[in-house]
Amino acid sequence: MTTREDPAAGLTARSVEALLFAAAEPLSLADLALRLPEGAEVAEAIADLRRRYAGRGVDLVEVAGRWRFQTADDLDYLMVQERQEPRRLSRAAQETLAIIAYHQPVTRAEIEAVRGVQASRGTLDVLLELGLVRMRGRRRTPGRPVTYGTTDLFLEHYGLAGLADLPGLADMKALGLLDMNLPPGFSVPDPSRPTDAASDEDPLDAEGAEEPEFVQDFLGGGDRQDG
Amino acid sequence: MTTREDPAAGLTARSVEALLFAAAEPLSLADLALRLPEGAEVAEAIADLRRRYAGRGVDLVEVAGRWRFQTADDLDYLMVQERQEPRRLSRAAQETLAIIAYHQPVTRAEIEAVRGVQASRGTLDVLLELGLVRMRGRRRTPGRPVTYGTTDLFLEHYGLAGLADLPGLADMKALGLLDMNLPPGFSVPDPSRPTDAASDEDPLDAEGAEEPEFVQDFLGGGDRQDG
């Protein structure tokens, strides 16, 4: 495995190596090019460095379209002193994060539809507060619901080069599992919401107005008849 | 110069590499030994790494008996870069921006009325300078105060297609931001909807160059015919 001994390429690779080592945050190819002489082959230098660092104690990885050095993941057991206990996400928050990541842009109602439960307080807002999730805009449908998506920080945190690298994404797509147009005919019955409420309903107005009435069998309706 | 392919030595070298990389300060051989399995040949690993890093963009150097990675001396010129920190909006600026976004067109006095504090001159200036806020016009009230609104850059930065995409009351409530008991009639304005304030506004252009025409239109037209 002899590397080309082109002096210019060698200098570019050394420079990129030094910059990425010194940088406090991941750098894009454009960021790097900005600090190198015109015409420097940054992409080649990255490829060269990736080869050199393969299997070493430090890896060169792409996150959110930018590059950074990080310690090899199999050496995690050594890093006890550096480890900060990251805030643990609740199971609900983890699931919500996954749904947003795989379906973005996605509305709150859609998240709830997939999970079959109303998002409780502290699910979405924790993700927003941590900066893993952001509001992206509004869906161009009646009601114009706010849509959510993930942030670059999400990608950096989970070490993903881009959204296309989400684990299992291709398989799920192939199976049609990421389709948000749920087949008709089934919706999780939700006692707090009129079942007919189209997605254009403002959830605030929807509350209280007309409650679906249900499950006489289970709660025994007879008592109430007197009212 | 072939490195020995002793697996144990390889792992030690990788571990030392990762530890030195992730450490916040230089580490001594003793520090390293403490974090490695018993009997690890730390000195050998260091020597091995020194060879590997010789002539690269990053050097493994000894400082006062401790080891650390640092960028190669001859690449210093790459590191002297103006350190442009991302501009952090101060809390006051953030709050002022939020009020302008929702209540535009809004005058300085109105901003202060919501904030309950005098807007310091600097805050609006910062927002104007960043290009997030612009002067929109003048209110047709005594004193003709300047009105402020947001810019396209504001929309761009926050990923909004238009002002109509700003989250509204329902969205805020859904996020649990409005859980406190709010007074009846609490509302959040929709800045995309024309209001009295907007129609009560003269464009800034009406001043200066355009002034004569404006006067002519105003005085010259039908008004006189009744006389």
Next chain:
Amino acid sequence: MTEGFQPNLDFVAAQAAADDGEALIIDLDGYEGPLHVLLALARSQKVDLLKLSVTRLAEQYLAFVHRVRSLRFSLAADYLVMAAWLAYLKSRLLLPSADKPRGDEPPAEEIAASLAFRLAKLDAMRKASDALQTRPRLGRDVFTRGDPEQVRIVGADRFEGDLYQLISAYISQRRQEQFRTYRPEVPQAFALEDARRRLRELLPELGRWTPLAGVAPVPHGDSEPTRASYLASTLSASLELVKEGALDARQMEAFAEIYLKARLTDPEGAPA
């Protein structure tokens, strides 16, 4: 569709709980909602989730609800609604299919397939969530340089802050607005004592006629006394110093500039 089997029933309590947003989410043996229970049950069938038997699933779910209800008197409404709904669906699946579906209702098989799809989707998301959480995470499994040399390349126009922060900032202010008591800002004055001390210190520099405006301090920030207060106090102080014989003051006419100068015959007896 569901209206067909939902007779009238007052359900104020559950509604109030739903308004609170928390009470209804009951942790039943680690399940967050009926769909999560169904998913766990469906997995036990060990078939492709898209091909699972909904009738069997319905039986299992009803049994589950029965068991949990006997342990826990208050079972969340969602679980009961789902139970009723599944019982209904099961009955429709078991009945020989009518010549054509009743009115607006889709065929039961379609609804069942739909439910299967929903479970497969939730299952996929749970697996994806697990896959994400087991990825090497920054700060837990992998680490960036511990002591970076802080090379940052950031566009000059980049600034921090996202929409969530923006609306949070907005709401926190609107909220304060409700509880605010009016507290007019107390105007700050330039104390006469301070003005006198300052002027005395300046005396050596007032060798020639200097306009009062040039002697009075200039305000720099919002929290300082106003320019008018600085001027007024400095003028008062200068008159006192004139009285003491340390200073001369001169004004050519009303409203004209006032000039100050240290008196040459220094009371300390310095060489003239």
